[in-house]
Amino acid sequence: VPDLPVSFQNVLDAAARLDGVANRTPVMTSRTVNARLNAELFFKCENYQRAGAFKFRGAYNVLSQLDEAQRARGVLTYSSGNHAQATALASRLLGIQATIVMPNDAPLVKLEATRSYGAEVVLYDREETTREALARKMADAHGYEIVPPYDDPRIIAGQGTAALELFEDVAPLDLLVVCCGGGGLLSGSAISAKNLAPDCTVIGVEPENADDATRSFHTSTLHTVHNPDTIADGARTPSLGRYTFPIVLSLVDDMVTVSDEALVRTMRLVWERMKMVVEPTGVLGATAVLENTIDVTGKRAGILISGGNIDLERACSLFAGQRSKRKGQSG
Amino acid sequence: VPDLPVSFQNVLDAAARLDGVANRTPVMTSRTVNARLNAELFFKCENYQRAGAFKFRGAYNVLSQLDEAQRARGVLTYSSGNHAQATALASRLLGIQATIVMPNDAPLVKLEATRSYGAEVVLYDREETTREALARKMADAHGYEIVPPYDDPRIIAGQGTAALELFEDVAPLDLLVVCCGGGGLLSGSAISAKNLAPDCTVIGVEPENADDATRSFHTSTLHTVHNPDTIADGARTPSLGRYTFPIVLSLVDDMVTVSDEALVRTMRLVWERMKMVVEPTGVLGATAVLENTIDVTGKRAGILISGGNIDLERACSLFAGQRSKRKGQSG
Numbered sequence: 001v002p003d004l005p006v007s008f009q010n011v012l013d014a015a016a017r018l019d020g021v022a023n024r025t026p027v028m029t030s031r032t033v034n035a036r037l038n039a040e041l042f043f044k045c046e047n048y049q050r051a052g053a054f055k056f057r058g059a060y061n062v063l064s065q066l067d068e069a070q071r072a073r074g075v076l077t078y079s080s081g082n083h084a085q086a087t088a089l090a091s092r093l094l095g096i097q098a099t100i101v102m103p104n105d106a107p108l109v110k111l112e113a114t115r116s117y118g119a120e121v122v123l124y125d126r127e128e129t130t131r132e133a134l135a136r137k138m139a140d141a142h143g144y145e146i147v148p149p150y151d152d153p154r155i156i157a158g159q160g161t162a163a164l165e166l167f168e169d170v171a172p173l174d175l176l177v178v179c180c181g182g183g184g185l186l187s188g189s190a191i192s193a194k195n196l197a198p199d200c201t202v203i204g205v206e207p208e209n210a211d212d213a214t215r216s217f218h219t220s221t222l223h224t225v226h227n228p229d230t231i232a233d234g235a236r237t238p239s240l241g242r243y244t245f246p247i248v249l250s251l252v253d254d255m256v257t258v259s260d261e262a263l264v265r266t267m268r269l270v271w272e273r274m275k276m277v278v279e280p281t282g283v284l285g286a287t288a289v290l291e292n293t294i295d296v297t298g299k300r301a302g303i304l305i306s307g308g309n310i311d312l313e314r315a316c317s318l319f320a321g322q323r324s325k326r327k328g329q330s331g
Numbered sequence: 332v333p334d335l336p337v338s339f340q341n342v343l344d345a346a347a348r349l350d351g352v353a354n355r356t357p358v359m360t361s362r363t364v365n366a367r368l369n370a371e372l373f374f375k376c377e378n379y380q381r382a383g384a385f386k387f388r389g390a391y392n393v394l395s396q397l398d399e400a401q402r403a404r405g406v407l408t409y410s411s412g413n414h415a416q417a418t419a420l421a422s423r424l425l426g427i428q429a430t431i432v433m434p435n436d437a438p439l440v441k442l443e444a445t446r447s448y449g450a451e452v453v454l455y456d457r458e459e460t461t462r463e464a465l466a467r468k469m470a471d472a473h474g475y476e477i478v479p480p481y482d483d484p485r486i487i488a489g490q491g492t493a494a495l496e497l498f499e500d501v502a503p504l505d506l507l508v509v510c511c512g513g514g515g516l517l518s519g520s521a522i523s524a525k526n527l528a529p530d531c532t533v534i535g536v537e538p539e540n541a542d543d544a545t546r547s548f549h550t551s552t553l554h555t556v557h558n559p560d561t562i563a564d565g566a567r568t569p570s571l572g573r574y575t576f577p578i579v580l581s582l583v584d585d586m587v588t589v590s591d592e593a594l595v596r597t598m599r600l601v602w603e604r605m606k607m608v609v610e611p612t613g614v615l616g617a618t619a620v621l622e623n624t625i626d627v628t629g630k631r632a633g634i635l636i637s638g639g640n641i642d643l644e645r646a647c648s649l650f651a652g653q654r655s656k657r658k659g660q661s662g
Contacts, residue, residue, distance in 0.1 A: 276607065
């Protein structure tokens with residue numbers, strides 16, 4: 001393992017901070033899916049994490065390390081949703097005032113949940129400003145500590161604890177499949193995997209229309225996307241970061257993409273057969289496996305389900321769109 | 332504990348037969364719900380049971396006790412859904428041919444799942460014949476062993492294993508809340524509860540429009556309903572049975588009812604906040620608690636979630652109906 005900005009020891013330290021605070025999420029299996037693919041799949045279900053997604057791990061790992069003066073000034077973050085809720089909840093648990101900068105088109109369920117955790121929400125227009133610029137301006141004015149959504153060694157170390165638990169529970173694994181937005185979960189997972197199981201292949205998965213990390217990985221040059229059109233809102237991030245890009249390049253074995261239509265098919269299967277509410281971004285990894293973008297035949301594969309925060313109305317609209325498309329094809 | 336047709340030893344024997352075959356389903360908790368109710372709730376999640384509902388426990392307990400001649404002739408059952416899937420799956424596992432008599436208005440997801448397990452499905456019209464009459468006729472003609480959906484000591488003993496596991500995992504409990512259709516799960520749960528924790532209060536929950544068991548319980552006289560209008564299709568059973576009625580009368584402490592509107596509110600909360608797909612019948616118990624029909628303040632309460640088999644289109648239609656009703660009230 002090369003010299004990187006986040007060590008496996010950082011992940012272990014994060015796990016100690018999260019012990020008894022974060023949920024140790026269940027690992028679910030499906031006989032139906034295993035039989036269909038002739039494989040053994042282990043779904044690490046971060047939709048059952050506090051605030052509904054893995055993001056709580058990283059956010060709490062940052063906030064619990066702030067000193068008294070930083071805590072007193074408060075924190076600020078920018079997020080399309082899950083990191084916002086996670087930061088709001090972690091802040092409340094630690095008695096820190098949180099300000100969250102969110103796009104004004106964020107899913108309503110995420111907006112409401114963030115406010116319900118006691119955070120102050122500041123909305124912005126994606127077309128008028130970038131969230132980073134607004135966040136920086138507000139942080140400078142008020143002395144807030146910024147809690148970045150992914151590109152921070154403490155965040156990456158926190159996110160790595162999910163894969164750590166998965167290996168503790170079901171090792172050995174031949175394969176670990178992880179969704180990728182800004183690369184925080186993928187980086188942390190790869191650090192845990194390569195330290196615990198050097199022979200385990202780690203694959204990142206992005207939406208087709210937000211394939212910046214996949215292109216960056218395959219060309220070793222940082223690519224970006226701008227407001228990509230995908231239902232996987234957690235993967236609409238513009239690019240990998242200063243910390244996540246080198247980690248992904250060093251430790252990840254491959255990157256692949258899946259279509260939005262395939263994401264909805266997987267959501268339906270996971271909701272109907274596995275009885276779990278998962279969001280589009282949450283099934284990126286599962287989709288690459290279930291649609292045979294990644295061949296798992298005869299293998300033991302771990303799949304991270306990243307989160308389950310979605311408006312029921314939004315999900316129902318996605319399922320209805322899938323049905324009308326099916327009917328259009330058959331008629 | 333009085334002399335009853337099913338003993339706690341029968342439940343323990345069933346648990347031994349189910350060991351390694353049925354899923355030991357998870358017990359889920361929600362900090363949000365606990366904080367709102369000032370209670371500790373433990374949801375025993377039979378939506379994660381094989382075939383998506385607790386019914387597998389009873390069906391497998393019956394089928395695994397049949398002798399060679401009975402197995403060779405095959406089995407038959409009648410069910411609106413979950414017991415059908417459970418019997419089909421248990422039959423396939425044991426190499427027994429199953430014939431399932433289902434109403435022609437059964438949910439599509441249940442019909443397809445039953446067929447996918449290799450069972451032969453025979454549809455009937457609820458208005459033209461009763462399922463019992465048709466089943467009896469077919470069983471007589473072909474020598475099939477009938478596997479009743481609830482009113483059978485072996486079924487009741489099998490269903491009692493869910494509460495047994497719940498007590499093993501999270502005892503002590505002050506309260507156990509269980510949905511009631513024909514009373515198989517409620518009877519089995521009460522047997523486990525009263526033997527393991529005599530002071531634990533056991534409460535059964537029915538839909539308002541299918542309150543036959545509640546009326547039977549409060550009057551000590553068997554009441555029936557005919558095709559009641561409720562979204563909780565698993566509780567549309569006409570009455571308690573020859574075995575379940577005396578057990579419910581002897582061991583259950585109270586019976587209450589909840590409205591269909593309340594069931595949809597609870598489904599939304601369980602789907603959105605707990606990230607679990609549950610069917611209307613599955614949330615009968617949870618609804619009585621969440622809507623304060625049963626007071627759980629300061630208590631440790633176990634709640635059986637009976638199943639998660641519902642068409643997504645059907646669920647979405649229920650959620651959409653709830654929204655339009657809300658808007659109508661506020662406007």
